[in-house]
Amino acid sequence: MADNTNTNKVNSYHKQKSKDEMKKQLISFALMIGFTIIAFGIVATDVIVDKMFIVPVLLLLAVVQVAFQFYYFMHMKDKGHELPSMMIYGGIFAALLTIAALSVIVWW
Amino acid sequence: MSQDHSLNPETMPQEPEKATLEGKNKFLGLWFFLGGETVLFASLFGTYLALRNSTAGGPASTDLFGLELVFVMTMLLLTSSLTSVYAMYQMKNNNFKKMQLWLGITALLGMAFLACEIYEFYHYIHEYEFTFRSSAFGSAFYTLVGFHGGHVVFGLSWLIALMVRNAKRGLNLYNAPKYYTFSLYWHFIDVVWVFIFTVVYLMGKVG
Numbered sequence: 001m002a003d004n005t006n007t008n009k010v011n012s013y014h015k016q017k018s019k020d021e022m023k024k025q026l027i028s029f030a031l032m033i034g035f036t037i038i039a040f041g042i043v044a045t046d047v048i049v050d051k052m053f054i055v056p057v058l059l060l061l062a063v064v065q066v067a068f069q070f071y072y073f074m075h076m077k078d079k080g081h082e083l084p085s086m087m088i089y090g091g092i093f094a095a096l097l098t099i100a101a102l103s104v105i106v107w108w
Numbered sequence: 109m110s111q112d113h114s115l116n117p118e119t120m121p122q123e124p125e126k127a128t129l130e131g132k133n134k135f136l137g138l139w140f141f142l143g144g145e146t147v148l149f150a151s152l153f154g155t156y157l158a159l160r161n162s163t164a165g166g167p168a169s170t171d172l173f174g175l176e177l178v179f180v181m182t183m184l185l186l187t188s189s190l191t192s193v194y195a196m197y198q199m200k201n202n203n204f205k206k207m208q209l210w211l212g213i214t215a216l217l218g219m220a221f222l223a224c225e226i227y228e229f230y231h232y233i234h235e236y237e238f239t240f241r242s243s244a245f246g247s248a249f250y251t252l253v254g255f256h257g258g259h260v261v262f263g264l265s266w267l268i269a270l271m272v273r274n275a276k277r278g279l280n281l282y283n284a285p286k287y288y289t290f291s292l293y294w295h296f297i298d299v300v301w302v303f304i305f306t307v308v309y310l311m312g313k314v315g
Contacts, residue, residue, distance in 0.1 A: 090143055
C-alpha cells in the first residue's frame, strides 16, 4: 500500500471558488426542477389544447434544461472545454441530421 | 512505486482530475465518447419518432403511459445528477469520505430509478400485453427506453466498482480522473432521460 499522504489542505481561494460554483449549480438544479414541473404541468392539466403549439414548447423546455446540464453540471462553460464542446456540437449536428432523415422518411 | 509521491501530493491541485496527462486524456476521451453516444441515441429517437404511430392494433402511447411514475423517475434521476455534482465538489475540497457518501446516495437514487423502470416494463407487459414484439411501436419503445436503462445499469456497475476498488486508497491523482469521468457519464444519462421523458412520455401523452 502506498503511503497515503492525503491531507485536507486546500487553498482557501480555491475553496471559495468551488463554493461559489456549487451555489450556481444549485440554482441551475432548481431551474431544471422548475422546467420539469412546467413541462409535466402543461401536459397533465391540458392548459394548452393546440398540439402544434404544445410540442415545440415541450422541446424548448427540454433543450434549455439540457443546456443547464451541459454548461453547469458538466462544466462546459469553463475554460479548457473547447474540444468537448466541439465533440458535443458535432454529435448534436449528426443527431439532428439523423432525426430529420428518419422523420422525413415517414412523411414520404 | 516511484510515482506514488507524484500521485499523492501534499496539496491537491485545484483540478485533480486534470492534473496528470492520463487524467487529461481520460477527460477528452470521455467527451469524445459522449459525442458518439449523442448520435447513437439520436438514431434510436429517430426510429422511435418514425414508428410511434405504428401500433398494429395493439396499445398506443396514449393508453399506456402514466405521468405519475415518469415524474417520480425524472425527479430521482435529476436528483442523482445533483448528488454527483456534490460528490465532485467534495473531490475538489479533497474530502474523500464525503465524496464517497454523495456517490453512495447517487447509486441509491440510480437503483431506485431502475426499480421504477423495471416495474413500468413489467406493468406494460402484464397489464397491457405490450411487449417488444407487439408492434413496431413496441420494438422502438423498448429499444430506446431499454437502451437508456442499460446505460443506467452500466453506470451503476461502474460507480460501485469505483467506490469499492478505491475505498481504502483515498483520493489521489490516479483515481480522481476516474471519478470525474464517471460523473460526466452520469450527467449524460440524465441528458438523455430529459429527451426521453419529453419525446416519449409527454409527447406520447399529447398524442
